[in-house]
Amino acid sequence: MTQSRLSYLQAFPLFAIMLVFLVIPTVMIVAVSFWDYNAFSIIPDFIWDNYDFLLTSPVTWQAYGTTFFYALTSWALTLVIGFTAAYYMAFHLRTTKAQTICFLLATIPFLTSNIIRMISWIPLLGRNGLVNQALLSMGLIDNPLEFLLYSDFSVILAFVHLYTLFMVVPIFNSMMRIDRKLVEAAIDAGASPLQVLTQVIIPLSKSGITIGTIFVFTLVMGDFITVRLMSGGLSASVGVLIYNEITLLQYPAAAAGAVTLLLTVLMMLAILFRFANIREDL
Amino acid sequence: MVKETKKDGKMSRRSFLGKAAVATAAVAAAPVITGFPTVWAQNIKNIKLRQFGTGTASVNAIAEKVKADLGFTIEMTALDSDAVVQRAVTQPKSYDIADIEYWVCKKVYPSGVIQPMDTSKIKLYDKISPLFKTGQLTPGADIAQGTAPHTVGFVEKKADTAFAKRETQWMTLIPTIYNADTLGIRPDLVGRPITNWRDIMDPAFKGKTSILNIPSIGIMDAAMICESMGVIKYGDKGNMTRDEIDKTIEVLKKAKKDGQFRAFWKSFDESVNLMSSGEVVIQSMWSPAVAAVRAKGIPCKYQPLEEGYRAWGGGLGIARHLSGLELDAAYEYFNWYISGWAGAYLNRQGYYSAAPSTSKQYMSENEWNYWMEGKAATADIVSPEGVTMEKKGAIRDGGSYDERMGHVACWNSVMDENKYMIRKWNEFIAS
Numbered sequence: 028m029t030q031s032r033l034s035y036l037q038a039f040p041l042f043a044i045m046l047v048f049l050v051i052p053t054v055m056i057v058a059v060s061f062w063d064y065n066a067f068s069i070i071p072d073f074i075w076d077n078y079d080f081l082l083t084s085p086v087t088w089q090a091y092g093t094t095f096f097y098a099l100t101s102w103a104l105t106l107v108i109g110f111t112a113a114y115y116m117a118f119h120l121r122t123t124k125a126q127t128i129c130f131l132l133a134t135i136p137f138l139t140s141n142i143i144r145m146i147s148w149i150p151l152l153g154r155n156g157l158v159n160q161a162l163l164s165m166g167l168i169d170n171p172l173e174f175l176l177y178s179d180f181s182v183i184l185a186f187v188h189l190y191t192l193f194m195v196v197p198i199f200n201s202m203m204r205i206d207r208k209l210v211e212a213a214i215d216a217g218a219s220p221l222q223v224l225t226q227v228i229i230p231l232s233k234s235g236i237t238i239g240t241i242f243v244f245t246l247v248m249g250d251f252i253t254v255r256l257m258s259g260g261l262s263a264s265v266g267v268l269i270y271n272e273i274t275l276l277q278y279p280a281a282a283a284g285a286v287t288l289l290l291t292v293l294m295m296l297a298i299l300f301r302f303a304n305i306r307e308d309l
Numbered sequence: 310m311v312k313e314t315k316k317d318g319k320m321s322r323r324s325f326l327g328k329a330a331v332a333t334a335a336v337a338a339a340p341v342i343t344g345f346p347t348v349w350a351q352n353i354k355n356i357k358l359r360q361f362g363t364g365t366a367s368v369n370a371i372a373e374k375v376k377a378d379l380g381f382t383i384e385m386t387a388l389d390s391d392a393v394v395q396r397a398v399t400q401p402k403s404y405d406i407a408d409i410e411y412w413v414c415k416k417v418y419p420s421g422v423i424q425p426m427d428t429s430k431i432k433l434y435d436k437i438s439p440l441f442k443t444g445q446l447t448p449g450a451d452i453a454q455g456t457a458p459h460t461v462g463f464v465e466k467k468a469d470t471a472f473a474k475r476e477t478q479w480m481t482l483i484p485t486i487y488n489a490d491t492l493g494i495r496p497d498l499v500g501r502p503i504t505n506w507r508d509i510m511d512p513a514f515k516g517k518t519s520i521l522n523i524p525s526i527g528i529m530d531a532a533m534i535c536e537s538m539g540v541i542k543y544g545d546k547g548n549m550t551r552d553e554i555d556k557t558i559e560v561l562k563k564a565k566k567d568g569q570f571r572a573f574w575k576s577f578d579e580s581v582n583l584m585s586s587g588e589v590v591i592q593s594m595w596s597p598a599v600a601a602v603r604a605k606g607i608p609c610k611y612q613p614l615e616e617g618y619r620a621w622g623g624g625l626g627i628a629r630h631l632s633g634l635e636l637d638a639a640y641e642y643f644n645w646y647i648s649g650w651a652g653a654y655l656n657r658q659g660y661y662s663a664a665p666s667t668s669k670q671y672m673s674e675n676e677w678n679y680w681m682e683g684k685a686a687t688a689d690i691v692s693p694e695g696v697t698m699e700k701k702g703a704i705r706d707g708g709s710y711d712e713r714m715g716h717v718a719c720w721n722s723v724m725d726e727n728k729y730m731i732r733k734w735n736e737f738i739a740s
Contacts, residue, residue, distance in 0.1 A: 068398070268739065274395065
């Protein structure tokens with residue numbers, strides 16, 4: 028067997044899996060998004076109605092607005108927190124052992140499920156929750172803080188809590204590859220700590236930051252359960268709208284929503300990939 | 310997203326033998342007691358019927374009692390209301406018996422996944438409440454708005470997928486359970502008497518109210534509220550025009566913008582948590598959820614309101630694919646269901662039995678008087694699980710069966726403008 032045939036054979040299992048579990052379902056979703064439907068069945072057809080309604084409805088734009096707001100805010104916060112944590116682990120912890128321990132500690136919360144970690148915030152943040160009780164008993168506030176739960180605040184808090192690690196890991200990974208001699212050289216050349224950070228470390232961690240950004244963005248954009256639970260059902264992201272449509276058997280409308288969301292995320296990824304050479308960094 | 314699956318565990322050999330003996334005894338006693346198996350005693354124990362539905366009626370206690378009384382197995386799966394519709398329509402082969410609500414039936418039945426049943430095979434058919442046959446609790450009573458069970462209860466012929474206008478020989482669902490819903494309140498926190506649906510919009514409760522986010526039910530609660538506020542007069546709350554839907558959603562949107570609501574709930578547990586944690590003090594709620602809050606030692610009242618109740622009913626339907634022995638077993642199961650034990654069980658949970666008179670013999674006088682007659686309890690009222698629900702002297706919220714079911718303003722429904730309504734509801738949630 029020739030070399031090239033052998034390589035095709037090696038790639039085939041993954042190709043088959045992707046074809047069956049990704050490509051075909053996606054094609055089906057695209058097809059269904061043009062179908063018609065009524066209360067209890069979907070009707071094979073080719074209509075623009077689903078997209079027409081979706082793209083002209085103010086609800087969609089509002090939901091996209093909310094979704095981008097959540098995505099950008101969560102991204103900015105996870106980036107600052109994740110970068111700081113990764114920087115500490117990569118440059119301040121001297122031994123590999125300390126780094127490993129620190130890294131494992133960061134991953135421990137991931138032994139419980141996403142949803143459990145999320146809903147455990149609810150008794151903490153509620154009107155009569157632990158935070159309000161503590162603040163009241165310390166005399167810092169007179170009335171319970173209402174914005175702590177069922178608000179944008181609680182949604183973003185949950186996102187940051189859930190997804191910061193997705194920022195830490197790739198940034199830490201790319202920081203570990205930075206040649207320490209470059210930092211020394213910068214210091215020798217008279218660079219201030221801030222200059223070292225902005226002109227050496229950040230540019231060299233760029234690919235890690237980009238990968239982390241991709242993780243956080245795609246996770247937040249597609250999320251519906253965090254938004255529904257933490258906002259108490261008061262806010263709707265694009266994911267929540269799609270989820271609502273699915274539970275109400277409006278599959279074609281949900282498919283149209285999903286295709287639009289997919290295209291949006293793909294466009295964002297296309298932009299982000301210009302900042303990093305993924306193949307080189309993974 | 311709350312999905313729970315309840316399944317019968319495997320039985321030990323000893324308990325199986327015990328139950329088989331009971332089943333055999335039951336077969337022997339068949340001519341005397343109605344509702345027990347009459348034939349096929351030999352292979353009956355191999356039969357397993359897969360039933361799914363909302364958590365309200367799909368309870369293991371009933372499955373266990375069926376096993377003991379009839380000998381075959383009912384495997385129960387509990388899902389939330391939306392998931393029930395989805396499963397019923399999209400996976401008809403995955404169940405044998407569908408425990409669905411009447412308003413859902415209007416969506417599910419036309420898709421042809423449920424076969425109607427022959428009422429001549431239902432031995433206690435005449436004991437079933439007239440609410441399910443004519444829509445009237447007593448002759449001459451008003452028929453409530455919405456999808457009243459009798460409007461989707463029958464078809465003309467076995468093969469039909471369109472509903473009949475009157476009582477026929479072919480019933481779509483065998484009614485099992487129903488109730489009249491109203492608002493739940495925290496009497497210790499509201500600080501004043503609650504008498505009307507509009508009270509949920511009182512600015513005094515700003516940020517402390519909730520309604521449920523299941524559009525078909527939520528819109529009905531909203532309609533009760535709007536009508537009570539005097540801002541909209543509906544032709545039929547259960548079948549609104551586009552204009553009425555628009556107006557209703559506007560009222561909701563405005564209330565949401567003004568911060569009237571604390572949250573919207575979708576599952577039973579969410580409503581219990583909102584109420585027991587004190588996040589809300591007045592919200593739309595289901596009767597057993599009120600009981601669940603009270604069981605935690607927190608005061609909670611199922612408040613009867615001047616405008617009346619919003620009712621719902623559920624029943625069991627047979628999957629189209631069921632035939633032969635399994636179909637016979639299904640009929641046997643339905644006959645058993647309305648023969649009293651199950652009805653008494655449901656009555657004790659605060660719901661109503663489809664054949665109230667048969668369940669009387671399975672309840673103590675005190676229980677019957679408390680749950681059905683609206684009289685003060687002469688002894689503690691104990692739940693089917695053995696938990697004390699009410700102390701001696703307590704009177705049921707809303708009074709007797711006739712008082713409650715006689716004051717139904719509308720039934721949960723599916724409107725002709727369902728698609729439009731759901732779009733508008735999504736708009737409200739996203740606003």
